[in-house]
Amino acid sequence: MALEFFNSINVYAAVSFIVAFVPIIIMLWASKRGFDSSILCMDCQQCVADCPVRSVLKDAYMGPKGIQVYARVGHNEKADELMLFSCTSCMACVNACPRGLNVKHDMDHFRAILASVNLGQMAAHKHLIHMVENFNNTLDEVPLKKPNIHDQKKNIKKMLDGYGKIVGSQMNKEGDRPKGVA
């Protein structure tokens, strides 16, 4: 009786289903929660095809998938050479991946690994970290204080100088309004 039950085709099917798919489902779930997802990559290169940095740097930048491969096995120097810190974090790769892997999250994570062995980071990256560690913002060397909007009104007045001139919020130069605006 028991033998008959274990020999039945349905049980074989159920067991093979569990063995084949459950680990994949668990890993997909885990990757959505930020664990290293590169193990699930099926090497289709879709992420590489859509990467804007790759389209400019061509083979000098191996794209998310290529860099991951090296970073995952601990080839930090190689990952650095392939310019891990050139990723713009645009997430086009995440969008493109047919497995829905969070490739971009892995890039951020590998950046931290590279930085911990003093690789990859450029002066600008070090400066940003220094700013936040010491002044709690990325731009001004004034600790903790958020500028009051009332103190900024002089600058804002320059930008707003009448209707139709709020063009380019950073600075307003005479004649910078778009055509069609009075």
Added chain:
Amino acid sequence: MADDVAVEETPKAPPWKAEKTTAQWGRFLVFEGCVMTRRMVGSRYTARFILDKYGFNYATMDNESCCGSPILRSGGEELANKQRTVNLLNIQKLGFDTIISACPGCGSQLSAGEAKRMGIKVYHYMELVYSLAKNGEILHPDMVDPLPPLTVTAHDPCHLDRGLGVDCNLMHSTIVNALPNQTWVECEEHDRCCGAGGGVRASQKDLSYKIRERKIKKLMRTEADIVLAACPFCELQIDEGLRKTEDCSMRSITPQSYLAMMFKDVDEGVDD
């Protein structure tokens, strides 16, 4: 640090109110972020101007700290997570469960990790403007009449489109089409990166500008007057690219500045 957190309250009740939309959003906290509070102060002003004009019930946090997004891209994963947690805890302490971020970078950083567990929802400023348009409440009695005829296109910021999962193209077109005399024109590859993010603009200008070239080419083809860019970084990056292009009068602005530009009294209360 948590002791000296303070909230700036909304100053006064406006004479006109977008009833349906303000009721829909309730009370929320506006997270302004480093770039808007310290560099793109025009967008900071227009964001608050719009919130006051339509009568939203909001507050801002006096003691915001960096959200951690630029740190995450700089190899400081641990510090970035700490920055996010500190901000979320401060916000929770003030009793808010809805954050409106005017910067997509801050928004997607704050919405990751523990925000969900803490019951905090993060939205972007454009979703607010979109609901004004969708509810038919975007037209305000203080607007210039008639509005100047403008052709408008848009760029979808990566961290808004894919980071916060917002359908930017639908939102942009709905906002523009809800305003009279405005012509919406869709840009090819509207969701392609402008090249400013990930610390690339700060660390590798040449690469960043090369990525931008393609964006500018596509934008020029639309022959629009204005490009909406709902992210202070994209606004800066695209606006700079357009200014460097010969014979180009197209300019890039945030949706809040675009909307504020329609008001007669946009510079009232801004004194020298």
